[in-house]
Amino acid sequence: MKIELLYPRITTLYGEIGNVNLLKTCLKDAQFIETQLDQEPYFVHHKPDLIYMGPMTERHQLKIIDRLMPYRERLIDLIQEGVTFLITGNALDLFGESIEDDQHILHPGLSIFAFKAIEDRLHRHNSLVLAQYKGMDMVGFKTQFTQLYPTGQISTWMNVDRGTGFNIDSKFEGIHKNRFYGTNCIGPLLIMNPYFTLDLLKSLGISHPKLPYQEALIAAYHQRVSEFKNPQIINYP
Amino acid sequence: MKSHLRFVLALLLARSAMLALKLLKRNGTHFPGHLALKVYPQFLKYLAVAPKIIAITGTNGKTTSTNLILDLLSHTDLKIAHNSLGSNIQEGIIVTMLKSTHFWGQKSKVDLIVMEVDERVSPKIYPYIQPDYLLITNLFRDSYRRNAHVDFIYDILETSLPEKTRLVVNADDVVSSFMAPSHPRLTFGIAPLEHEVQVRDSLIQDVVICPKCDHKLTYAFNRYHHIGQVYCPKCHFTNLPTDIQVIKVDTHVHLKMLDKVYVFPKIGNNITDIYNTVSAIALLVDFGIELSTLQTYFKDITVVKTRFDAIERKGKRVIVMMAKDQNPVAVSRVFDYIRTQKERTCAVIFINENSEHHTGSENMAYYYDTDVEYLNQSHVQQVIGGGHRILDFKVRCLLAGIPEAKLSFSNNEVRCSTLVDFKKVEDVYVLYGTKTEAEALEIRERLFERIEKEVKA
Numbered sequence: 001m002k003i004e005l006l007y008p009r010i011t012t013l014y015g016e017i018g019n020v021n022l023l024k025t026c027l028k029d030a031q032f033i034e035t036q037l038d039q040e041p042y043f044v045h046h047k048p049d050l051i052y053m054g055p056m057t058e059r060h061q062l063k064i065i066d067r068l069m070p071y072r073e074r075l076i077d078l079i080q081e082g083v084t085f086l087i088t089g090n091a092l093d094l095f096g097e098s099i100e101d102d103q104h105i106l107h108p109g110l111s112i113f114a115f116k117a118i119e120d121r122l123h124r125h126n127s128l129v130l131a132q133y134k135g136m137d138m139v140g141f142k143t144q145f146t147q148l149y150p151t152g153q154i155s156t157w158m159n160v161d162r163g164t165g166f167n168i169d170s171k172f173e174g175i176h177k178n179r180f181y182g183t184n185c186i187g188p189l190l191i192m193n194p195y196f197t198l199d200l201l202k203s204l205g206i207s208h209p210k211l212p213y214q215e216a217l218i219a220a221y222h223q224r225v226s227e228f229k230n231p232q233i234i235n236y237p
Numbered sequence: 238m239k240s241h242l243r244f245v246l247a248l249l250l251a252r253s254a255m256l257a258l259k260l261l262k263r264n265g266t267h268f269p270g271h272l273a274l275k276v277y278p279q280f281l282k283y284l285a286v287a288p289k290i291i292a293i294t295g296t297n298g299k300t301t302s303t304n305l306i307l308d309l310l311s312h313t314d315l316k317i318a319h320n321s322l323g324s325n326i327q328e329g330i331i332v333t334m335l336k337s338t339h340f341w342g343q344k345s346k347v348d349l350i351v352m353e354v355d356e357r358v359s360p361k362i363y364p365y366i367q368p369d370y371l372l373i374t375n376l377f378r379d380s381y382r383r384n385a386h387v388d389f390i391y392d393i394l395e396t397s398l399p400e401k402t403r404l405v406v407n408a409d410d411v412v413s414s415f416m417a418p419s420h421p422r423l424t425f426g427i428a429p430l431e432h433e434v435q436v437r438d439s440l441i442q443d444v445v446i447c448p449k450c451d452h453k454l455t456y457a458f459n460r461y462h463h464i465g466q467v468y469c470p471k472c473h474f475t476n477l478p479t480d481i482q483v484i485k486v487d488t489h490v491h492l493k494m495l496d497k498v499y500v501f502p503k504i505g506n507n508i509t510d511i512y513n514t515v516s517a518i519a520l521l522v523d524f525g526i527e528l529s530t531l532q533t534y535f536k537d538i539t540v541v542k543t544r545f546d547a548i549e550r551k552g553k554r555v556i557v558m559m560a561k562d563q564n565p566v567a568v569s570r571v572f573d574y575i576r577t578q579k580e581r582t583c584a585v586i587f588i589n590e591n592s593e594h595h596t597g598s599e600n601m602a603y604y605y606d607t608d609v610e611y612l613n614q615s616h617v618q619q620v621i622g623g624g625h626r627i628l629d630f631k632v633r634c635l636l637a638g639i640p641e642a643k644l645s646f647s648n649n650e651v652r653c654s655t656l657v658d659f660k661k662v663e664d665v666y667v668l669y670g671t672k673t674e675a676e677a678l679e680i681r682e683r684l685f686e687r688i689e690k691e692v693k694a
Contacts, residue, residue: 009445009453014381015565017440018605021636037451057388063451121389126382128598141600143381188605191632213635220628227598234597236382 001030001204004042006053007064008034014143016054016088018188023052025212026201037067043078044071049204051078055089055186058119058145062107065094072110079112079180084204087182088189090144092175093117095182097151113175113182114152115166119145126236129185130228131158131165131173136195137225140185148184157183162228163235179203194218244283247276248342251335269335270328281327281365284334287318287345290366291524292402294356294394295374295413296384297567298513299325302374303353305504305517305538312534313526316347325353327361334366356390357383359397367399372520373406374512376413377462377566378441378606387412387443405520407512408479409464411444415477425519426479427511429458429466430486436461436573441565441606449474460508461573462566481519483511490514492528499528501535507574548681551692554581554664555681562591562670565606571668572611581663584619585612586680588650589670590626601629609637618661619643623650624673650676654683659692 005011005020012020024032033048035041043051056064068075079085093099096115099107102122109117127142138158147167157174158165165173166184174183181200183189190197194217201209211217227233254269273280293303300321307319318337320329330352337347354362356376373394376387384390391412398404398417406414408424437459444463447454452471459465468475485491490501490511504514518531526534547556558574561567568589575585592599612620612634620643622630627646634644645656650673657665665684669677 009442013378013386015602015605018602018636021605025636036453037446057386059388124382124385126600128600141602143385143600143602145385186602188602191605191636213632216628216632216635220632223628224598232596236597 001027001050002033002042002046002048003027003030003050003052004033004035004048006035006041006051007037007056007060007067009036010060011054011056011064011091013055013057014089014186016186016188019054019086019088019190020052022188022190022197022211023050026197026209027204027206037063041068041071043083044074047078047081047083050084050086052086053088053091055091055144058090058101058121061090061094061099065099065107065109068094068110069108072112075110076112079178082178084179084200085181086189086200087180089184089186090146092182092184093146093148095175096148099146113177114154115148115150117146117148120147121145125164125168127163128228128235129160129163129165129173130225131160131163133158133176133196134199136193136199138185138196139192139221139224139228140183140187140189142184143186144184146184157181191217192221192224194221240277240279241283243277244280244342247273247280248335250276251280251331252340255332255335267324267326267328267332270331273331274328279365280331281334281362284331284342284365285338285345286334286366287337287347287350289349289524290368291349291351291370291372291520292354292362292366292368293352293372293374293520294354294359295372296356296377296379296390297561297564297570298374298509298516299353301510301513302372302516302520303351305513306372306520307351308538309517309521309526309531309534310349310351315349317349317351318347319351320353321351325355326358330354330362330366356394359394363397363399363402368402370520370523371398371402371404372516373404373413373416374516375407375410375464378443378564379566380563381603382563382600391416403523405516405523406477407464407516408477409460409466411448411467411476412463415448422477423480423519423523424477425481425515426476427460427483427508427515428479429460430483433460433508434577435459435465438608438610439569440608441569447472447474461570481515481522483515486511492518494522494528497528499532501532502538507570509570548685550685550688551694552663553659553688553692555667555684556664557667557669557677557681559674560587560589560668560670562589562672563603565603568603568668569608569611572608575617575666576611576614578664579614579616582616582618582661583664583666584621584657584662585617586621586623586653586657586665586667587630588623588653588673588676588680589668590624591670591672592625599626601626601633604629604633607633609633609639613638617643619645619656619658621653621656622646623653623676624648651679651683654680654687657684657687659688
């Protein structure tokens with residue numbers, strides 16, 4: 001199995017490196033390929049089993065769009081072919097049509113999905129997120145400067161019960177198309193959602209997946225779900 | 238006219254609140270500043286400022302450096318206003334400014350203002366109170382919720398810096414030291430010390446690629462995280478030269494400036510204590526105090542309370558340390574310190590949640606940027622988590638490789654004191670956050686009681 005990590009030196013903000021470390025623990029026999037800024041991505045001439053990218057600074061968002069733009073069509077093909085993508089935090093912003101920054105300058109995105117990202121650095125957005133996917137409670141946090149606004153048809157990932165979706169008025173969160181999973185949520189996502197992680201590992205061909213310290217992960221998950229469902233627990237004043 | 242009336246009203250309200258708090262013997266509150274801002278958000282604009290202003294900012298070390306600077310300045314005849322007892326945000330700074338002026342706020346009654354400024358609020362302060370000197374201790378990742386990441390704080394600081402401000406910066410930190418290149422600066426740093434062990438295994442590495450050409454940087458010396466000596470093999474980017482450098486640390490701190498060496502007492506054993514010391518010294522040198530004069534000030538300085546407090550009873554030590562909540566670098570530094578104290582076995586009690594009364598469901602993602610792996614040592618016999626997020630902490634500890642047999646937890650922070658096994662440990666580290674200091678001190682008292690009952694002299 002081959003897992004490609006896109007630009008890991010600069011895409012592991014907000015604790016999301018926890019996702020990578022969990023994957024490495026669960027997939028001990030997999031080869032993890034790190035693509036750096038000055039390298040051609042592995043996916044250009046190969047078909048990885050999973051492509052992962054996590055959150056980054058706003059400056060690095062533009063750099064990475066620049067690096068990936070020549071391979072936009074290849075990314076679209078891979079998504080169509082069912083390659084698994086896991087994209088978390090503000091890495092998802094790159095896949096939209098544009099990112100409008102604080103000065104209202106429009107930076108082109110990869111235009112793979114029909115949404116635009118609008119940044120507001122004066123008002124950082126923080127929220128817990130409780131959502132539903134395939135009958136599973138999904139939990140995470142948002143901590144970001146952007147809000148996403150659909151500009152056309154998109155295939156959403158989760159239905160939000162509490163907290164914010166794409167933007168503060170939306171009750172849909174993330175993009176799920178074929179095996180592309182993209183969300184602005186962090187957590188780390190895979191650690192906070194052990195049932196989703198088990199499902200993901202199964203989809204990667206692991207027949208009886210087991211997470212390290214699975215009981216502890218699940219206990220922590222149930223506590224979060226119960227808290228997020230409790231209306232007395234405040235959501236970021 | 239309207240602005241003036243609003244200012245006067247805000248001033249009267251704030252002064253009244255300050256008087257009331259004084260009568261109630263309440264220190265360290267920024268309530269008067271809060272009132273003033275409610276009435277007039279531009280309140281600071283109309284307050285007189287002292288002839289000279291020193292500001293201290295940065296992610297870690299602000300408070301300790303500020304306290305040391307004030308201790309040293311107490312040897313001068315300068316009349317100084319400061320916010321060391323108050324807060325470092327806008328409201329607290331307003332209180333400091335009101336204390337530094339005569340009643341109507343139009344005339345300063347002090348020679349100097351020394352203020353610790355939260356880097357996040359710089360745009361609200363520096364347009365009105367323009368420091369002559371700004372010490373930037375360092376810039377690291379901090380609270381995700383508030384400070385996002387280093388780039389964001391860097392941009393906030395750089396765009397709000399007044400033109401006249403001289404910078405005093407850490408040459409070992411290639412993020413903060415290069416801020417606002419047109420501003421004159423004095424740099425400080427610590428040369429690689431004899432027997433110093435580099436820390437190259439930190440989870441957080443915010444400067445991995447060259448800020449000029451994106452090539453991978455080489456660390457000739459990596460003290461921790463991005464602190465150290467860097468070099469780009471492609472474009473030759475490297476650290477700024479160090480004007481005031483610690484070249485040796487034994488029972489004293491040896492500083493070199495312009496080929497001359499000055500010796501100072503050592504305050505604290507941690508490398509961060511040395512940084513706090515040299516940063517304070519550098520700031521005061523730039524302010525105009527000679528190093529030789531500062532040496533005399535150090536002779537009878539009251540030992541600056543760092544956030545490290547160790548007390549021994551019957552051969553057991555209880556060490557209370559701040560491990561700042563939501564700050565992965567600050568906590569990692571504390572864990573790294575514990576990692577190096579191999580001569581004595583220890584228990585680590587970790588109670589640093591930020592969520593007051595557990596009314597929120599706190600985001601603990603920062604655990605995964607924190608080097609919890611550093612606690613996986615043979616001399617660390619117990620890791621004890623306390624508070625509401627113990628299940629999350631347990632997961633993190635297990636994923637860090639800490640054997641489950643070493644872990645124990647309690648929802649009630651103070652009850653963590655009952656979980657320490659004094660047959661196994663000589664030291665107990667009680668690590669607290671900004672909201673759990675009271676619990677940490679209570680834990681210490683309970684531990685002392687247990688030591689008295691259970692440990693033979």
